[in-house]
Amino acid sequence: MSRFRGAEAFAASGDDWQLLPFRFERLNGRVLVTNMVGEHLVLSGEDFEVLATGELPADSDLVRRLRAKQVIKRSGERAPLSLLALKARTRHARLAESTGLHIFVVSLRCEHSCPYCQVSRQSEDRDRYDMTLATAERGLDMTFRSPSRSLKIEFQGGEPLLNFGLIEEVVRQAEVRNRDEGRDLGFVIASNLALLSDEVLDFCARHNIHISTSLDGPADLHNRNRPRPGRDSWERAVDGIRRVRETLGVDHISALMTTTKRSLDRVRDIIDTYVDLGLRGIFLRPLSPYGFAIKTKSYSAYDAERWIDFYREGLGYILELNRQGLDLTEYFSTVILRKMLTNVEPGYVDLMSPAGIGIGALVYNYDGSVYASDEGRMLAEMGDETFRLGHLEVDTYESIMTSEALLAPLEESFALSAPMCSDCAFETYCGSDPVYHYATSGDFLGRKSESDFCRRNMAIFKHLIDLYENDEFARRTFLSWAGR
Template sequence: MRQRLVLESSSGPLEHLPFRFERWADGRVLVTNMVGEHVFLTTDEFTSLAELRVEDPALLRTLRAKHIVRVRGEELPVELIALKYRTQHHRLADFTGLHMFVVTLRCEHSCGYCQVSRRTPARTEYDMSPETALAAVDAAFRSPSPQLKFEFQGGEPLLNMDIVRLVIRRATERNRTEGRQLAFVIASNLALLDDEVLDFADKYDVYFSTSLDGPRDLHNRNRPRPGRDSWERALTGIERIRKRLGDHRVSALMTTTAASLGRVRDIIDTYLEQDFRDVFLRPVSPYGFALRPRQRNGYDMSTWIDFYNEGMDYILDLNSRGIPVVETYSALVLKKMLTNANPGYVDLTSPAGIGIGALVYNYDGAVYASDEGRMLAENSDTTFRLGHLAHDSYETFMTGAALLDPLEESYTGSAPQCSDCAFERWCGADPVFHHATAGDYLGRKPESAFCRRNTAVFRYLLDRYSSDPRARELFRRWTAR
């Protein structure tokens, strides 16, 4: 009785602060506040929270520390939440930091899951012109962002290396007066990598991103090319970059196809054998050539979730045996889940990362809100075309309805079901994906593969973090990367 009287006199009547909740099958209830701080409660504890009858001093301290309740009249909890919320959205003031140049649609690979309507190497009419490239550089520097990343895509960008050189040289020259932090990345299959490209990359501090889908047989099946040696050429290119430029100058990315299912351990082992310590277990995207009937029936999201769960179990086991490896997407989620940092990954931002996080300058001068929006246009859907470099400005791209409408309609803080979801602060909005799969920017969340994927990842990470001390320590290390 004395303890209860002391509690009431020192704390006063309680009030709820905004929170969301999700029930677990084992009876626990996940409670999250406005900035994603979370706690698991028992059913009885959640009832006491709902009824504001919190008599356990330890529980009360936790709920106040997590800004789920406050003593009536307290202003500090609200001020702290506001500060954390502003911090999570600080990137919005910078606007567009990533600028993607589609320098050609030509490619000598014929990947079945390709998101781009690629063209054969002889079709030079699908190359970006010097005039378009220079106009795109001007547009990129109109962004107020202090960091500008120029990423070169295709097709295979090494087939139009002259334009890559032109863009990098012009950006470097202009930056002498602009004073931005520049980064250059070539997304290449590396099959055409030569000494001339490496010399240029060395001079201008260019990074490379390539594809590595797993062991030789799987990679070559997913990524066929003349000679059936895509895997061998990719590994040769990776080794050449490492020897000439350093290990950190090349990264690899895989795509999960139907042929990948059941082979997640082989894929992870391949990454380790090639001295990569990060692997992104990425599902195939519903764009471009990947929409062809023989690809469309590859697998559904529930199958990918099983693939991810098995892969994460294996990664945790490897780490417990002293073999460090990180699942990239999980690390990004955990940074949002366990810290107040926002890694800025496009799929995990709200407002969505289209336009305000990245712009795409197509070979023909058209500008798109995202690479996926450009891929839809290759199939005659120009919904996310923001304008054209020949007659529109960066300001026009950023203030037109083609960008503002999907941003407004898909904002998770007000979108139906998203706004009530306990995972909202860790998730993001993807209006391009939902437009492609459901016909509108928001989508139907119970049917959304985007929603199912992220929910499964969140639940897996929370379960392991809350029940496994070794996983908890590992996940904390991942957030510090």
């Protein structure tokens, strides 16, 4: 039909391709290419050569793929730039909101004596290690100074239920303030549940409070990791989880596990325990280099490689369970998959750039000190006050948010300008963790070639991309995790 022109008439006429910002990483013979906002494509080695040497033809399958992912454009085209700008703005929209998570360490006391405790809990002296009402009220002042439309108040410890009276008071006061403020206000209590009473549950039900607890796996493993008088930590946690599910609802409970050396061979047992308790997901996470974890050498008991194997095996098993029809999510992968497959920045404090310290979370310690992150106060309990931003009695919101103790690590760790991060294909999936790098290498930036943070995350990114590209079931599962 002569009225119609063939496809070749609409292919780009010249070969005046302009490269848009992209980064790449070699993956067993193939090359992963990511565009400015983290959309990815995997090219053959030969195709990548063609792109890298600037010898792209006017039209080819490769040219079409590169245009679709905004890696190249024609000189007159504006749509690719406005779309990249739109996506970049969306990804960073959270920055304008500023601090959404406010952690109140209501007591440093705990009746557990876990050797890996990362916050260096105390066993006695109520007067010294409990937060006072006056301090908590100042913490609330600070919380409501944040411009964020949603505010989450998390009660931490020690074991926060040891100072439950204060929690009740903070929740009541926050709700009263919020009648005028109209924020999207939520509460979380991070508890080992050993002291969970019906009175506590009843209060949580009335105030829509979420519970986050610790569950390391099956009874023997959990009880060895988490000693307490009576050696019944697991039994109490499991009973608590059951009661929270039934009283507050399945969506009001989540559990976190800590990986110790003894966990490494038992990832399936650990996951089975979660499934058996009806938990809808698990967060496979490594031990952090703080607190007793350092003192008791728990942290150095295994290396990054060993943990990566643990993670891979666990994720494989979770996919296997999904294949059998179980709806089970791995939360750490989900954070990364959201960054990989959507424009939404999930706001996970340990995987953000600029870093999540201060602008993602603020920590009000029992004694009124303000820290840039939970890890920052863990470090302080070890005697290093680098991430102490000030004190609730003397400092204002302005002085804390503009303190050098916050701004210097934010700026120095910013991944887009960090050596080895700025040209890393995974930069948009990753984040900067100045506290981690300070703790392990003495500066906010860290040396990425020696960083286990980098090694662990890179291995996970590669593993997720590999599954996404080559396993249809994994791809679908990942899309559904990213989409919820």
